[in-house]
Amino acid sequence: MPRGRPKGRQDSVPCVPGFHSEAVEAAERGVTIPALRRQRAARIGPLPAQSGRHSLYPDGSYAAYLQHQFEQRNATPPHRGRPPKYPRRPDA
16 A cells, blocks of 8 residues: 555646646647746746646747747847937937
């Protein structure tokens, strides 16, 4: 007879519609679960919702995150240097 607490179902699907587990998210991103946890700790990628002790990711959140990063990257470049003390007049 095995000792200790029963592990329960490790491969269970979350019961929250519109969300998926971190195993599915890791497979979607092409990383391992420990790498996904490191990214979550560093606040890289879409943030999950907590359901008890489980981290659940919204469906399509990674694609939306990548789209947002792409738009942010291709936005107008930030102003470099010190701003002018007296801005130019528009008619000049």
